Amino acid sequence: MRWFLIIGGALVAVFVGVYVWLGGLKPPTVELLTTEQPVFLAGKPFKGVPNAEFGKLTGEVAELQRRGTVRGVLGNIFYNDVEKQGQPVEAFVGLVVPDTTQRLPIGYRYRVFAGGQKVLRARTDASFMLAPGQLYSAVKDEAEKRKLKLRNVFVEQYPENGTSEVLATVQ
Template identity: 50%
Template sequence: MRWFWLIGFALALILAGVYAYLGGFRQPEVAVITTAKPIFLAGRYYNGPVRGDEFGTLFRQAQQVKANNHLQGTLGNIYYNDPEAAGDTVKAFIGLIVADTVSQNLPPGYHYSTFSGGQRVVQARLKASYMLAPGKLYSGIKDFAKQQKLGLGQVYVEQFPDTGPVEVLAVVK
């Protein structure tokens, strides 16, 4: 019985270490900013259940497009609603954030979407794994907006760079 507790404690320490390494104990930096320039995304639109097979497939396809150098950019998404508030239905544009809309040829089935510059947004940034960051970033945005008495629109932009912090922008009403 004693060995069981020692092994359980050792496993808990290892899991806590991995969680810390992935950034799980870090808190996001949150601020209100005005976007300086537009953000261009190359990808595909999705409207359906969050747990839908096609939703996950679009993320994997964007990763594959990047890995195969079909497009140069940063993994990113624009959400046009809050899935929690919309009953588990998501409206999103999933793909890669690119520098412009003219310097690269798009893969078949891909098209452009733009998040306009000059918008007032709540920006949350966190140096953590893309698997852990979104939950922390969204809760950080919502807590910050509540504290600052800011209304949020239904548009969110996520950016998952290879290096540096993961970022979510939420439009302020």
């Protein structure tokens, strides 16, 4: 029994340490702003319940980035509330790119999130594994606090090293 408690305590300490190391305790910053520039994405559309197919598409996009076929940062546009577990989503999965001049692989296309939109921008330096949950919670809390209505259009950016970001359009 004593060894069980020692091992259990050590495992809890390791999990807490990893969570802190990944940035789990860093609160995101949220600000209300109007976007100045458009955001360009290169990718593919997805409709349905996020499942293995969604994961495969995300992996395919990450591989394009890793090989340098398309230069950009992992990112998506969601056109509905992404936090409703098990619910269908409408998304554009791809890479945030600087412009639309790159030649894209067959089946890929560009999509633009127009500039001049009123958004809540949430940012965090936490790992991309933790960032989505933190960012979406922060956006929803801030919208409620400011009595803003979310339009359910979200643009995500998850750089390998750097600040993760969600832009949430508001009315």
